[in-house]
Amino acid sequence: MGRITAGRGYDYLTREVATSRHDYYTGSGEAPGMWTGSGRIELELDGVVDADDMAALYGSFLDPRTTHHVQPTDGRVVAPTLVGEALRSEPKVLNRGTANERVLEQVAAFDVTFSPSKSVTVLWATACDRRVRATVVAAHEVAVSAGLAYLEANAGHTRVGRNGVRRMVTSGFVIAQFRHRSARSTRPGERVGDPQLHSHCAILNRVRGVDGRWRTLDGEAIYRHAHAAGALYAAVLERELSDRLAVSWAAPDGRVPMREIVSVPGEVIARFSSRREQVLDHFERLLVEWTAVHGRSPTRAERAGILDEATVRSRSAKRKGNETDLHDHWRAQLTPCEQTAIDTVTGCQLATNGGRMPAGSTQLAEAVMQSLHEQRSWWTRAHVFGEVARLVQDPTVEAIELEVERIIGGCLELEPDRDHEYAQHDKTKFTSTTIKEAEQRVLNAAVQTAPWTVDPLAMVGLGDDQTDAVTAICAGEYQVSTVIGPAGAGKTTMLKAAAESYGVAERPVAVLTLSAAAARVVTEETGLPASTIAAWRVGQVRLPRNGLVIVDEASMVPTLTLDQLIRVAAAYHCRIAMVGDYAQMGAPEAGGLLRDLAGLPSATHMASVRRFHQPWERDASKQLRRRNRDIADVYDQHDRLIGVTTQYAVTTIADAWLNDILAGYDSIIVVDTTAEAALVSARCQQLLAGNSLLGETAGAGVDQTWICVGDLVQTRLNTNTIATSDGSRVLNRDVWRITGSNAAGDLLATHTRTAVTAEIPAGYAHDHVVLAYATTIAGAQGRTLDTGHVLVTPRTAAGALYVGMTRGREANHAYVITDSHDHEEFQLGDLSPRDAFAAAVSRAPEGQLSAAAIEQRWKQTAGQRLASRTDDRTHQRAFEWWTQRQTALPPQIADALHGHHQQVIAVLASRGPATWATMIRSATTNTSWDQHRAVRTFIERLETMPSSAAGGASSEAPSTQAGSNPEVARR
Template structure:
């Protein structure tokens, strides 16, 4: 991704960016645009964005230290020093527990625009004039993307819970150009720091921007930047991009400039060059100290030392671009590339006319939109417009456009068509009145319905999900009689351990064996004995239906091999099965069979040969078919995509076989669109394994279950038992490695889990170096691996690709994830002999496989560790790198010990924007527990979106926003009636929003007294510093008690002259009234468990009308305050700060107590109405 995004805090702000700029002034006027070439450092920052008028700056004005401090650190106007909204660092209330905490404010967001590597290489080798053309193209693309973001993503939110999206007057941003990476490779990039302050277009008030939308838009912005940049480079230099396939397993396919060789890209993209330079320096120093050249073993140790030392931050002394460019050109020449020749073969290549809007046709747009939608649907169960925009840009990556406007028009056309082809999961609820003001309408819709938040799916995804659910509900499948299943599970084969099944395992096995459903699911947390349960099910099924009646499938070849070995059955990976049954394998066999069937052999022996081939093909076809009454176990089912599951279900159901899904949706998810197992689980359609048996320590099972659901109580449990260690990145990497190595040395099976591939590589290199030092690994004769490291005899490597051509001495093929110990020195052809660590079988790895698909196998990532059980696990945790699911996997691999090493500082980045730790170890773990990464089924998302959109919780917030607008209009009119022009002054007060809310309540309760109070306060202000604060305090005294109920805000009167506002209030009231009727019907149905609990507390003589009225009020309360599925009628007690909810609860509790009296229960009336409107009129919104 060529644009990354990171928060900048008020503590660190842009200090680093200012520190690296040139110390003397370098004007960025066109005539002096290359004057930075001979200066040390980078050019001064420049102001950009369309919101600069708010801070009295113009585009391209230099960013001074004082200006940056005022805007980013203090949130002040740089000239007047008036606050831009709230100052940073203000003490706030943590709504989780009401505790006052000092929060580090978010000062802004750093969007780093990095050109693709081939462009950096061209820029490094080009002349000064050509460099300037490339830099200008980059600047053009950056400016155009920021403009696009301002129109589509940079806005603000207001109202209760940010319910309304409101337009802003543009971004206030500072741009800083940088030339190099930490390794001092060419890396042209620009930091665009967007201030976390924008002005609302509605009233000019300063507020924070909507960062959630900005984050969602970043990937689309990145793809858009690529397209715009390549457009500008073709226009300025005639350079064209071309598709580059992945150069290794960990690198994605991408587009790079035609003419820039991959060898140059590699040279300037890898830390290898800097490591080699440092290693050579260390070798020379060692030689001088010892008087001889170091041995290969010592060289390995010196290279490891160089690897660690070059991970530190780049040099503090910036170099002039001229010096940097001279070094880059020298490196290219050493590699055999003449800089001028590279430039000549890269520029002036384009001979095609760029595309304009006039070239677009409806047919092309429809086809491109279809390709876009299909590509997104393959990877996601649900998506939004940002996902479609990003994919549309990828689809159009090789199309060059004449202008930014042409490109945007093309993308909008394709994306809008893809939206139309998709199935919307959340419908628009409001019809925006014509000529509606910008405080009601935004981006063509109501402010409550931002188009970028709309979610979509695909008709095919919905159909596949429904097929799986329908199959789960179909009880016409094969089964074992319940009494026979019970007999088997209680008196079965002792050697199989069935008598040792725990109650939950026995119950799960019994349910699967006897349910008669075509599909069942078993869900269990890590360590709950899923394999043991599957073994019991397999034995029971085969006892009833015979040997071979159970087959196994798994998402990966390695996990399929493990499943087959543990359960003693034939197992295959899902992709291979589908390839051979409905994919190209089946198609190829069918074509061969048809060719043979239509052939006309001339001789008898040819006819015999044809018959034999046809018989063999038919048998191959039969081998890849399910059988009637067969049980198909799909292990790790959460990692199987919806499309794959639907295909398996279709095959099984057609033939009369049963599917059993086994897994844990709280662990790793499918790479492609998934979420089925989690949906079945949350719908109560899965059998549960509840007891955790893996861990040696009794406390760890319950603690792991807390971790699984993201309960922060898990932190205390693990911390109490010393399972968390924390410190800076380097220290934690050292500690994790040392503890892991100690366990391995002691003969304990252990796993070392790193958060990213770079850390995995560093840990693997360290392990290799230490084994060389101990003499257990040969460092003289080695082979190069795909991770750019080397392995020798004694090293452990991991296979990263299935290859059915490479087989061990038992005939079994090599699988992705197989660990192999190299047992001999390399042969002349570069191949090596190794021993599989899982089976002990010998295998020869070819030189090609080693260099393309093999890595050192000491450390791993959490993604690769699922399914592994060892004695101890050691998991490195860095901020932002793991989801809850990945962390849970890492912390449940070990039976005896699972330890997390929390890095409170990140690895040194290319630009150290954060000079102090941003978060404590507790905060980092808390963020991980909150980062749920598993996908949800489209049906589930649709139901949730529709429920949330029509809930009283949502509608109350929307009504409050509109009512506040009406009350504000009324207050302005009243104030200006007393003293014309005063209202515009009072609106600038921080108390304006709360004052409007107080005015609204006071005029409803005592309108004449409210007007009198207003007049008196304005005419006799005294020495008040903030007249609005005084007015607010006095009006609050007139507001009276809480609202009498929902009816109050359904019929509240407003003195508004705005027809658009009146119409919107009417619409939200209609939606609320409809929701109330829906809740009443649900109460009458009596299906919710909480209604039964209420009935259990009421006397049997309770009047039915009274009872129903009470239940209706409780249902309104639950919907208003998002009680959810809590079986307690009133849910959990409100927190201290939730005083409105607490007031509602007290009224309902009083009514419940009253009705529990037999006399009151016979009374035909209720004494309470839930004050759903109380929260709406006590606190105003203004941020």
């Protein structure tokens, strides 16, 4: 799901259409788009999308029926008709002509893309039987239609009233739908890459309300329901292919994200899943060519230019086809055994049904609730709809909706709204009794009296806030002590001091962390025994009795786990210390409680920030933590914000990282996703190789990534099977330096922090070793280095941004992607770096709030909600009154006030209805209507009329006499 900006943002879709049957079959173009959506009828759009029509609608919001200018019947010139709000005359362009061009434009459409699981695409792309391929396409089209119909039914409205407080029914979406067959090529010079059947559905950001006016869509609703629409698409596609081709389905890894067709070879799926650009071959070739031409090695700046060129060349726009049919081209990449396997997957339906469960069953309801608990503390109908669509047998829309209502009926409503005129039931949030009771138990435990105390030691070098935290953990009044500390506050030093106090008192201390790597770091830095929460849950670790249990990074611990942990610790007469920061990463499951605990008397707040060398950055980090948008100005003034487009983001951030490495800094790159980390790390590896900082190839990692001597790598799976020099385990997120390889092909590695050595087997490396130059937010939290470089995308949330921008002691830079669209095939401009950074600062997903916080917020905003709705109702009444009463005005005055009705209504709405007639009568009588500023005078008289002058009058229509002012009659 993404956005298409007005102007030429739509151009990619129309430009890719094939100009002939030959071009289509050889992959040189795609099928023409088709108009769909109920709203297209309003504009008489049907059939194939005409490029001129799309240019008018998506480029300028013009009614395509009026943009040809000359009527074919009589030759009259017709002015184009606007569909809703007009575009500005010219979009504002910043830095025109540079690689980082940024354009501030309106959103013309929402691009909702439907794509099947990879096995479906592989079956369609490589099946020898044309009928099978056609059936897959037909099933895909049925599923897309179902997804769009759901989205239109649930998000096809517009917003009206004061501040958009009300919804209005519309005639539906106008959609230009384009079916594409491949992803962008990852091989230089080719236009068609891996097969990937998908449909772009460009939903016009204009809908016609029941009042006849065109307005923008409720974009928030589209985003809210997009996930459920995708789940419905996948469910309908499964049902259609099962019915038509009798294929069987399996859920990968026992979970139900998107099922794959049974017996489609995994090797083929992996082979056709390389969407990201591979620029290393281009770089090496261009480097050789450059050296041959210039007779010398390039400078660092010249090398950076060569790398930029390699990136651009490898990101080619899809292959110009040859004489080979596109499907023949893909089949040629299969072995005979693979082709046979694919051609025999149909007609082999199994009874397992891919893990789906009968409608109405207890099993289904329990599975849906478990899935919801694993994601958040609360949910909406759309969340439940998506889960049911993935899990229910025979997933028709009707069956899914019945199950949604059945399951919602067993949930607790957090935001009850009985004002049916304004209630938005699809936004209403629910939770379960399980979550609600667990949250309440944790909050209750936080105000229980501690069973005993420990005398805190007087520690030299601690700040006042650190001392307060130690005192709370040792001798505080409450059994559960919550310590909130921002990034760089010195929480580790504080914990070490608390542990020494417990040691003197001869009371045991245990630390629980989310990851084994974090547990090892805690032990190394504090000397405390630390284990993972997972190890405790499966019984590998026992809590101490009459001791202290420290929960590290408590914001990331799920609510249900926290509840269980506190209950067991309390039963063992333990004190519990919850240490963390709710402004950083939240729990991957139902969470958000640390923020609630921070507001209780048992919480201690560490205020000082000690990490950063620059005083301004210490203060800035606090404002960043508070999500103050204006802090973007401070970072901008200190040259910490670098604007980039998606195309150049990897190049720019990797080059800056290399400069720090060459200057002797320990540096880190932080990104949103694992895929981005792999892409950026590959670029960093290229830069190191280009600067002769890496040795020979030592082996291969995940996705066949080459690993060289000198590379930094990360192991991604805990294991006891790899021998290390000190007998310790190899852990997830351990970082190693590659020193060589042995005769068996194993990687020789040295741990970057402990200097422990290990021989990493080639098989483990192939499955679980990645380059470690860039990491995700989860991998960065808790780490401190010299400098940090953060990639800020339109998806980066406030908590992730805060973590990323607080890793470096010396400096932290944000590389802010200014493109507005997530889909890599669209390169669009949007915000300035400052504005894009500010948007990320305030982008706080509600999913990180507890159910208790959602409920409390709903209650606290009741007055504001009532005032807003009352204000809107008053405006509605004023509008109706004025619409009726203005017909009683003399024609001359009615003509003069044409176009100014909203001003009049706004003034009327600010006064009581009983005063309206007197106000209009008085203002009309005391206005000289022959003057050019008569309307302005009339409005001013309404605005400045004392309440006493207008009060107590009848609300009947004003009886205005034109003769009371001689000039009125002449008008």
